[in-house]
Amino acid sequence: GNSVTQMEGPVTLSEEAFLTINCTYTATGYPSLFWYVQYPGEGLQLLLKATKADDKGSNKGFEATYRKETTSFHLEKGSVQVSDSAVYFCALSDENTNAGKSTFGDGTTLTVKP
Amino acid sequence: DGGITQSPKYLFRKEGQNVTLSCEQNLNHDAMYWYRQDPGQGLRLIYYSQIVNDFQKGDIAEGYSVSREKKESFPLTVTSAQKNPTAFYLCASWGGRDTGELFFGEGSRLTVL
Numbered sequence: 373g374n375s376v377t378q379m380e381g382p383v384t385l386s387e388e389a390f391l392t393i394n395c396t397y398t399a400t401g402y403p404s405l406f407w408y409v410q411y412p413g414e415g416l417q418l419l420l421k422a423t424k425a426d427d428k429g430s431n432k433g434f435e436a437t438y439r440k441e442t443t444s445f446h447l448e449k450g451s452v453q454v455s456d457s458a459v460y461f462c463a464l465s466d467e468n469t470n471a472g473k474s475t476f477g478d479g480t481t482l483t484v485k486p
Numbered sequence: 487d488g489g490i491t492q493s494p495k496y497l498f499r500k501e502g503q504n505v506t507l508s509c510e511q512n513l514n515h516d517a518m519y520w521y522r523q524d525p526g527q528g529l530r531l532i533y534y535s536q537i538v539n540d541f542q543k544g545d546i547a548e549g550y551s552v553s554r555e556k557k558e559s560f561p562l563t564v565t566s567a568q569k570n571p572t573a574f575y576l577c578a579s580w581g582g583r584d585t586g587e588l589f590f591g592e593g594s595r596l597t598v599l
Contacts, residue, residue, distance in 0.1 A: 376528075404586040415490075415576055415590035416529075423586065461528065465586050473519070473544075474588055476528040 374399045378462050378477035385452055385484050393447040393480045395436075395462035403464040405429075405438050405445040406474070410459040419447075419460070452484045488513045492577050492591035499564075499571070499598050507562045507594045509577035517580040518560040519588070522546060522573045529576065535560055564596060572598045 379394035397405065404423045408416040420429030425440035434449045445462060462477040493508045511518065517536045521529040531544030535554040549568025554560055564571045574595050578588040 406587070408588075408590075413593075415492075415578075415592045416588070417590065418587045421586060463588075465588075473531065473534060478526065478528040 374403070374464060374466055374475040376462050376464055376475050376477040378460075378480050380478075380480070382481040382483060385482070387454055387484055387486050388451045389484075391447070391449040391452045391456075391482070393460055393462075393482070395445045395447065395477060397443050397445065397462070397464050399443075399464055399466050401466045403466040405436070406463045406465065407434070407436055407445070407447050408461045408463060408476075410461065410479070412458075416461060452482070454484045454486055457482055457484050490577055490579060490589055490591035492575075492594050494594060495592065497594060497596045499596060501598055502566045504563055504565050505596065507564070507575055507577075507596070509560045509562065509591060510558055511560075511579045511589075512558065513579055513581075513589060514557070515579035515581065515589070516557070518554070519578045519580070520544075520550075520552065520560070520562045521576045521578065523576060523593075524573050532562065532575075571596055 375398045377396050406421045407419040409419045410416045420431040422429040422438035428437045436445050436447045459479045459481050461479045463474045465474045491510045499505045519534040520532040530546050532550050533552040535541035538557050551563045576593050577591045581587040
């Protein structure tokens with residue numbers, strides 16, 4: 373079956389530090405990959421996505437590249453802000469199985485200190 | 487604005503009581519999902535529906551029930567058979583193959599006293 377493994381948290385950084393959150397996946401088909409962000413007390417919202425190998429998703433200064441050879445989709449940001457403090461989820465959606473039925477990692481909590 | 491509306495945001499229940507969580511969407515999406523989130527864990531799929539009047543069990547369906555009588559609505563009932571119901575519940579709808587994106591509500595936090 374499909375699975376997603378995320379870097380364990382929590383992660384604490386100072387403002388303007390570089391961020392990497394690792395994500396690797398196992399899938400039988402050719403999944404689409406996503407990063408979702410969850411702010412305290414809220415639901416998840418899409419941060420970025422990539423639908424095929426070597427695609428780079430980007431949004432709000434965050435980036436992630438779909439690496440088929442290493443089955444990875446690591447999230448990066450060059451300079452984090454306090455407002456980036458949230459829980460980040462890596463996910464995959466394999467449309468060869470049940471469309472929209474996504475598999476999520478356990479989430480990584482990021483705290484950015486001023 | 488289009489989106490997913492969940493209610494109530496907070497709910498307290500005594501043991502032995504059933505409770506129903508509401509989920510409404512005005513995005514015209516066919517597929518809808520219910521997830522459970524526990525502290526430090528990822529999202530686990532409870533039930534999903536890909537079309538009106540049809541739904542399937544997810545990974546942790548025991549103790550839960552759903553209905554899908556209207557495209558816009560996908561309520562979740564947490565029954566007394568659910569042994570550990572205290573959790574954060576998230577409803578989502580799927581944007582289709584073009585986007586692949588799940589759209590989430592703001593969640594309902596259920597606490598059993």
